[in-house]
Amino acid sequence: MATEKLNIGIILGSTRDGRVSPQVGEWVKAIAEQRGDANYEIVDIAEFQLPFLGTTDGTEPGIAAWNEKLAGLDGFVFIVQEYNHSITGALKNAVDFAREAWFNKAAGIVSYGSTGGARAAEHLRGILGELLVADVRTHPTLSLFTDFENFTVFKPAELHQKNVNEMLDQVIAWSGALKTLRTS
Numbered sequence: 001m002a003t004e005k006l007n008i009g010i011i012l013g014s015t016r017d018g019r020v021s022p023q024v025g026e027w028v029k030a031i032a033e034q035r036g037d038a039n040y041e042i043v044d045i046a047e048f049q050l051p052f053l054g055t056t057d058g059t060e061p062g063i064a065a066w067n068e069k070l071a072g073l074d075g076f077v078f079i080v081q082e083y084n085h086s087i088t089g090a091l092k093n094a095v096d097f098a099r100e101a102w103f104n105k106a107a108g109i110v111s112y113g114s115t116g117g118a119r120a121a122e123h124l125r126g127i128l129g130e131l132l133v134a135d136v137r138t139h140p141t142l143s144l145f146t147d148f149e150n151f152t153v154f155k156p157a158e159l160h161q162k163n164v165n166e167m168l169d170q171v172i173a174w175s176g177a178l179k180t181l182r183t184s
């Protein structure tokens, strides 16, 4: 019996003008698509124009669209950038705008910052636990000093490609396993 491919969203965590997250997300997507093992897509939270949670009546179409997008995904790769030793406010707000759509899915993290975005990534892991998202171990960490030129042009070192594939191996395995919980 042919099984359907998993749908994996590569979520861009930053929204500011001049952000580098689209470069990192497209690089991850290009590596992922060479594998042919899942449907991979960029999910840009900026496109949903989410308000700040609790400041509106919640009828903005982007809120429903965001939840529908997440509901259609089996797993995630978060592109995480470090802002004041944590994730961006935009990503936290977007995470908070959904609940059941996150449950029983898997996620990998690719982060960047002066120390590879490690502190932000660890904060995100704590958040994901509350939402029943199983975050995998392998975690490519990109340095603003050595993987970017002038902190803006993404030039990743070769070694990261292996880590991205290892992270995706884990995301695919766990996304497939957790799908059985959602369909049983």
Ligand SMILES: Cc1cc2nc3c(=O)[nH]c(=O)nc-3n(C[C@H](O)[C@H](O)[C@H](O)COP(=O)(O)O)c2cc1C
Pocket: 014, 015, 016, 018, 019, 020, 021, 022, 081, 082, 083, 084, 085, 086, 112, 113, 114, 115, 116, 117, 144, 151
């Ligand atoms: C508000 C703000 C706070 C930041 N704080 C940190 C930090 O604590 N640690 C760090 O490594 N980089 C920090 N940075 C640098 C960002 O990681 C860097 O600018 C990165 O490119 C941001 O991702 P983006 O371009 O996708 O927005 C900060 C940047 C901003 C805008």
